Amino acid sequence: MTTWHxxxxxxxxxxxxxxxxxxxxxxxxxxxxxxxxxxxxxCWAAIGAARQGLRVALVEKGDTVRSGSGGPGCDHWCxxxxxxxxxxxxxxxxxxxxxxxxxxxxxxxxxxxEDFDTLLEMExxxxxxxxxxxxxxxxxxxxxxTKFMISPRYGTIHSYLPDPRMGEPGFxxxxxRNNVVIRVWGSTFKPALKKECxxxxxxxxxxxxxxxxxxxxGLQGGRVVGATGLDNRTGEFLVFQSRATxxxxxxxxxxxxxSMELCGYSNMHSRAISGDGTVMAWxxxxxxxxxxxTGMIMIATGYKHKxxxxxxxxxxxxxxxxxxxxxxxxxPIQGWEDAGAMLPTPGVEAEIRAKILKGEYELxxxxxxxxxxxxxxxxxxxxxxxxxxxxxxxxDTFSAAGFDINRDLLQSYKFIExxxxxxxxxxxxxxxxxxxxxxxxxxxxLYAAGTQMFAPEDHSYAAAxxxxxxxxxxxxxxxxDPGKISRGQVEAEKARVYAPVKRSGGLEWKExxxxxxxxxxxxxxxxxxxSLFKMGLDALAKLETEAVPRLFALDPHKLMRTLExxxxxxxAKIIIEASRARKASSVPLNxxxxxxxxxxxxxxxxxxxxxxxxxxxxxxxxxxxxxxxMKEQYEAHNRDYTGVHREK
Amino acid sequence: MSKEVxxxxxxxxxxxxxxxxxxxxxxCNHCVEVCSIDxxxxxxxxxxxxxxxxxxxxxxxxxxxxxxxxPGAIRFNWPLQARPYWKNKKTGEIHQL
Numbered sequence: 001m002t003t004w005h006x007x008x009x010x011x012x013x014x015x016x017x018x019x020x021x022x023x024x025x026x027x028x029x030x031x032x033x034x035x036x037x038x039x040x041x042x043c044w045a046a047i048g049a050a051r052q053g054l055r056v057a058l059v060e061k062g063d064t065v066r067s068g069s070g071g072p073g074c075d076h077w078c079x080x081x082x083x084x085x086x087x088x089x090x091x092x093x094x095x096x097x098x099x100x101x102x103x104x105x106x107x108x109x110x111x112x113x114e115d116f117d118t119l120l121e122m123e124x125x126x127x128x129x130x131x132x133x134x135x136x137x138x139x140x141x142x143x144x145x146t147k148f149m150i151s152p153r154y155g156t157i158h159s160y161l162p163d164p165r166m167g168e169p170g171f172x173x174x175x176x177r178n179n180v181v182i183r184v185w186g187s188t189f190k191p192a193l194k195k196e197c198x199x200x201x202x203x204x205x206x207x208x209x210x211x212x213x214x215x216x217x218g219l220q221g222g223r224v225v226g227a228t229g230l231d232n233r234t235g236e237f238l239v240f241q242s243r244a245t246x247x248x249x250x251x252x253x254x255x256x257x258x259s260m261e262l263c264g265y266s267n268m269h270s271r272a273i274s275g276d277g278t279v280m281a282w283x284x285x286x287x288x289x290x291x292x293x294t295g296m297i298m299i300a301t302g303y304k305h306k307x308x309x310x311x312x313x314x315x316x317x318x319x320x321x322x323x324x325x326x327x328x329x330x331x332p333i334q335g336w337e338d339a340g341a342m343l344p345t346p347g348v349e350a351e352i353r354a355k356i357l358k359g360e361y362e363l364x365x366x367x368x369x370x371x372x373x374x375x376x377x378x379x380x381x382x383x384x385x386x387x388x389x390x391x392x393x394x395x396d397t398f399s400a401a402g403f404d405i406n407r408d409l410l411q412s413y414k415f416i417e418x419x420x421x422x423x424x425x426x427x428x429x430x431x432x433x434x435x436x437x438x439x440x441x442x443x444x445x446l447y448a449a450g451t452q453m454f455a456p457e458d459h460s461y462a463a464a465x466x467x468x469x470x471x472x473x474x475x476x477x478x479x480x481d482p483g484k485i486s487r488g489q490v491e492a493e494k495a496r497v498y499a500p501v502k503r504s505g506g507l508e509w510k511e512x513x514x515x516x517x518x519x520x521x522x523x524x525x526x527x528x529x530x531s532l533f534k535m536g537l538d539a540l541a542k543l544e545t546e547a548v549p550r551l552f553a554l555d556p557h558k559l560m561r562t563l564e565x566x567x568x569x570x571x572a573k574i575i576i577e578a579s580r581a582r583k584a585s586s587v588p589l590n591x592x593x594x595x596x597x598x599x600x601x602x603x604x605x606x607x608x609x610x611x612x613x614x615x616x617x618x619x620x621x622x623x624x625x626x627x628x629x630m631k632e633q634y635e636a637h638n639r640d641y642t643g644v645h646r647e648k
Numbered sequence: 649m650s651k652e653v654x655x656x657x658x659x660x661x662x663x664x665x666x667x668x669x670x671x672x673x674x675x676c677n678h679c680v681e682v683c684s685i686d687x688x689x690x691x692x693x694x695x696x697x698x699x700x701x702x703x704x705x706x707x708x709x710x711x712x713x714x715x716x717x718x719p720g721a722i723r724f725n726w727p728l729q730a731r732p733y734w735k736n737k738k739t740g741e742i743h744q745l
Contacts, residue, residue: 002664002667002668002697002698002699002700003659003663003664003699003700003703004699004700004701005656005659005663007699008656009654015689015691015692015699015701016692017689018689018690018692061684062683062684062685062686063681063682063683065681065682065715066682066683066684066709066711066715067684068684071684071709072709072710072711072714191715207686232686233686260660260704260705261661261662261704262729263662263706263708263727263729263730268707269707270684270685270707270709271685271705271707272684272685326737364733366734366735368737370737390707390708390709390710392710392714393708393709393710393711393713393724394710394732396710396713396714396724397726397745398732398734398745400723401743401745402743403734403743407736407737407738408734408735408736408737409734409735409737410732410734411732411733411734411735557686557702
């Protein structure tokens with residue numbers, strides 16, 4: 001008996017809620033640095049701050065041991081130009097990365113300068129970053145001296161698209177590769193990070209959802225002096241008083257698409273990713289930017305196959321893609337031969353499609369593992385896939401079912417599963433909190449790291465910026481007074497949080513989530529015009545006035561899900577307001593307006609910022625490289641940086 | 649056929665992201681703690697496998713099975729719609745999970 005229905009049938013009653021119920025009860029926690037979000041960035045932020053000898057509290061919606069996008073694992077430590085095998089310099093590589101329009105030059109500079117130090121600290125904590133057991137001797141990219149495993153990714157340029165020089169004779173020879181990405185055993189990371197947090201005395205609050213930031217005198221735009229949280233197992237209300245606060249939560253993963261019948265939340269993210277941190281910052285009055293940028297969900301929508309399945313979905317390193325008759329397809333394979341490219345050009349994609357329709361390529365396609373050199377095959381399967389996030393359970397399942405990489409071809413679902421619709425979008429395309437060179441937001445006392453910031457990058461970026469934000473927030477907290485919490489603000493938040501448990505019937509969170517997603521599909525997708533945006537805002541306002549007052553939640557878990565809906569509802573409004581503000585189309589922002597069709601006109605080449613004051617939306621703008629000279633600014637702000645941490 | 653029939657709403661689906669082997673599982677509830685989204689709750693009877701309370705919230709991250717201290721106690725049970733295929737390169741024989 002393991003399901004709820006089985007329990008009901010056997011026991012004649014449902015199981016009692018297994019945790020004590022404490023709706024409305026309040027606990028106050030006083031700390032120096034509060035970190036909200038216990039993923040990769042949050043754990044590193046907590047560690048960075050705790051090393052400065054301050055009291056640190058870490059708030060995590062799930063359990064810190066495996067929570068966040070990097071919780072299950074991570075297979076690539078990307079953009080580590082300071083590693084000893086690299087042929088690019090940290091400052092040079094950072095400039096190259098920041099050449100991409102609307103990137104975050106501040107975060108990138110921090111990543112490139114500090115993420116290799118961060119990786120070495122990961123190793124000190126027990127994370128595995130080298131082939132110490134000599135499992136992959138002879139694999140291309142393995143350095144026998146350091147035992148680092150270099151990945152083909154970004155071999156010549158920082159892009160998933162092919163280098164235009166690909167195919168030229170002698171392309172990407174070993175002696176000129178960037179060597180800027182390291183394959184790692186990331187499934188070892190998160191438990192090690194939690195252990196280190198504990199060792200350093202970080203107070204960890206697992207199963208607590210951050211619900212709001214508290215500002216001095218309760219004023220929007222005031223200094224952040226704490227936050228509130230909800231224990232999602234007991235319903236207890238937590239009030240944190242902090243000298244500095246770091247936001248390190250994620251984007252809003254399922255804002256456009258919600259259909260649980262099709263596996264999970266119909267995208268590759270967990271439901272926990274509901275934009276809470278961004279919305280907390282917004283309500284407190286912090287400026288956000290790039291919120292108008294969204295894009296199509298490419299893989300694992302639920303309508304599409306959830307398994308990584310070859311080029312065009314997400315490629316495996318170095319696995320040749322073949323058709324059903326074994327004919328090699330011209331897809332890039334994220335390998336040495338294409339310098340790590342994993343996306344075909346539109347021309348190649350169209351050519352393959354045309355040949356399928358003419359019968360020249362036969363579906364389905366397959367990943368031809370047996371065609372690879374033995375050691376490369378093992379490295380891709382066990383290391384690249386085995387250590388990457390949710391794919392570890394996939395390869396374990398395959399192996400248990402008898403799949404053999406030495407003998408079998410792995411099916412790809414490209415084409416037979418169809419294409420993503422433009423209406424299935426992802427907010428995680430770069431909108432987030434605006435930060436300065438201290439990773440401080442526009443509010444005093446509030447910092448941000450990882451995916452919480454605008455234009456975030458990957459795992460190593462989250463780690464390096466988290467570690468940096470921890471350091472900077474600690475420096476601020478050391479000098480700051482303990483702020484005064486506004487009782488009125490706490491009471492107003494309590495009333496908001498507990499409203500759904502005061503009702504025993506009405507509307508459940510799932511229906512509201514799906515309702516929000518539908519509004520976004522209709523009015524904030526492929527066809528963008530002022531009048532559609534206006535209809536979208538009206539539709540969201542209708543949900544707010546008619547659906548929200550009917551929400552009910554029967555237990556603390558459902559209450560958390562309900563509050564996540566409220567975050568997403570607000571997040572949706574921010575996206576529309578930001579979209580209205582950009583009166584031009586833009587390719588790099590995935591932003592096509594029918595009423596302003598000109599692509600990236602010079603005068604719109606700028607970040608648009610958005611914030612609230614007294615509940616009203618205020619817009620602003622910043623130049624595309626508002627961070628200034630990256631090298632100079634970094635050095636000016638980090639004269640005291642001492643590199644890899646050593647215990648005193 | 650004497651079993652009493654009750655009126656029960658439809659079961660949420662996919663409804664069983666994992667199966668437990670009660671012979672191997674000792675009810676330590678490590679999986680309950682590891683799961684980031686509380687798919688499980690502990691069973692009221694000590695020593696029994698947890699109850700799958702929120703199966704449709706599972707995002708199939710696999711941490712519960714990967715981190716289980718008693719190998720074999722939790723088996724991933726992929727929904728029918730998400731079961732992958734492979735092909736024996738030599739014989740052409742097609743397999744599905």
